[in-house]
Amino acid sequence: MNIRNLSPKDYTTIIRVIDEWWGGRKMVDMLPKLYFDHFHNTSFVVEEEDRLVAFLIGFISPVHQQQGYIHFVGIHPEYRRLGLGRRLYKHFFAFISAQNCTMVRCITSPINKNSILFHRSMGFQLLTGDVLRDGIPVHTDYDGLGNDRVVFQRELKTDEIST
Numbered sequence: 792m793n794i795r796n797l798s799p800k801d802y803t804t805i806i807r808v809i810d811e812w813w814g815g816r817k818m819v820d821m822l823p824k825l826y827f828d829h830f831h832n833t834s835f836v837v838e839e840e841d842r843l844v845a846f847l848i849g850f851i852s853p854v855h856q857q858q859g860y861i862h863f864v865g866i867h868p869e870y871r872r873l874g875l876g877r878r879l880y881k882h883f884f885a886f887i888s889a890q891n892c893t894m895v896r897c898i899t900s901p902i903n904k905n906s907i908l909f910h911r912s913m914g915f916q917l918l919t920g921d922v923l924r925d926g927i928p929v930h931t932d933y934d935g936l937g938n939d940r941v942v943f944q945r946e947l948k949t950d951e952i953s954t
Contacts, residue, residue: 797834
């Protein structure tokens with residue numbers, strides 16, 4: 792499997808499968824084309840024999856220039872539990888570290904227990920929210936009314952960064 796930079800041309804491929812990859816959950820609105828047009832140099836896809844099987848949309852914060860942000864990650868259901876998410880994250884960590892970033896942030900929905908477990912396994916810390924749900928700090932209305940999120944942060948260490 793090959794990791795390459797995201798291309799604006801990948802938008803159509805990803806947008807057609809994103810809701811399906813999330814089990815019918817409506818996710819397409821969370822990934823507008825602007826991410827493909829403006830952050831393709833900091834975003835990556837995994838391909839197997841020219842078939843897109845995973846992607847990571849990330850960028851370096853223009854305001855906090857030592858901070859990377861992972862906006863969206865998707866893994867084709869048939870390719871889950873093969874380490875592709877971990878591989879994409881490490882690739883992103885190495886890339887932004889080379890750009891002098893020292894920290895990564897990301898968010899997930901409180902209902903996405905697998906995502907919370909994954910981020911914890913990758914060494915992310917959960918930032919204090921305004922409520923606790925099932926022992927998880929949640930930031931209410933983080934992405935608009937009724938769109939609560941769990942916020943993660945992870946320091947980058949030079950000895951662990953490799954692709």
